Amino acid sequence: MKENFYYSQNSLGIFKRCPKMFEYIYIDGISGKGIDPELKKNIERGTNFHILAERYFNGMKDFFYIKDDQLLEWMAVLEEKYSEDIDCRSEFEIRQDKDEIRLMAKYDLVVIENDKIKIVDFKTNKNPYNLKVMEDNIQTKVYMYLLGENLKKFFPKMKIEDISMEYFQLNYPENEIFIKYNEKKHEKNKKILGKIIDEIKNNNKNFFIKNNETCEKCGFESFCQK
Numbered sequence: 001m002k003e004n005f006y007y008s009q010n011s012l013g014i015f016k017r018c019p020k021m022f023e024y025i026y027i028d029g030i031s032g033k034g035i036d037p038e039l040k041k042n043i044e045r046g047t048n049f050h051i052l053a054e055r056y057f058n059g060m061k062d063f064f065y066i067k068d069d070q071l072l073e074w075m076a077v078l079e080e081k082y083s084e085d086i087d088c089r090s091e092f093e094i095r096q097d098k099d100e101i102r103l104m105a106k107y108d109l110v111v112i113e114n115d116k117i118k119i120v121d122f123k124t125n126k127n128p129y130n131l132k133v134m135e136d137n138i139q140t141k142v143y144m145y146l147l148g149e150n151l152k153k154f155f156p157k158m159k160i161e162d163i164s165m166e167y168f169q170l171n172y173p174e175n176e177i178f179i180k181y182n183e184k185k186h187e188k189n190k191k192i193l194g195k196i197i198d199e200i201k202n203n204n205k206n207f208f209i210k211n212n213e214t215c216e217k218c219g220f221e222s223f224c225q226k
């Protein structure tokens, strides 16, 4: 792993899913073979949606050339919920290296509204999310902690309690997943994230194989079988 590696919700999520997978991707620098073609297609479509959304919030509502009906449908859902001229930051990036926590995140959208700040993450998942599950999700912890920790730098008038996060599911806009934040959660997240990062640092390349249902579609099965 490079000296200047910044942990992210992706890499920490992969470590939680399977430490061995983390090793393959982030230490050995290899990518999995045989990723499910359907999954690959969905990932590409999701990426294209994020590009269109960023352009939309930057005043470039120019998706007339898009032929993909699903993408157009998602853009219509997005427009319905958020107008293009809201006070926001799109694809907003924060990096920090302090208290042994070297972390980065790129937020889909940060909305400033009524003296509050809301992180919005777009999800193009096929199944609806559950609030409890998402509250405990590593992405929620990373995103809220990192914004909370760097709040004064970017939004000096805001307090930790002013932060919230919404998972905006383009296929289920009515299924609202809205999470509030506070100092207590912030301290807890700091401990949790610090502990995971410590665990990775102290593993010394002895990452264990976590055989579970994720093996089936992970793309590294042949490496692990060896």
Ligand code: SF4
Pocket: 018, 019, 020, 021, 209, 210, 211, 212, 214, 215, 216, 218, 219, 220, 221, 224
């Ligand atoms: S095949 Fe299983 S054990 Fe191996 S990296 Fe993938 S999830 Fe981990």
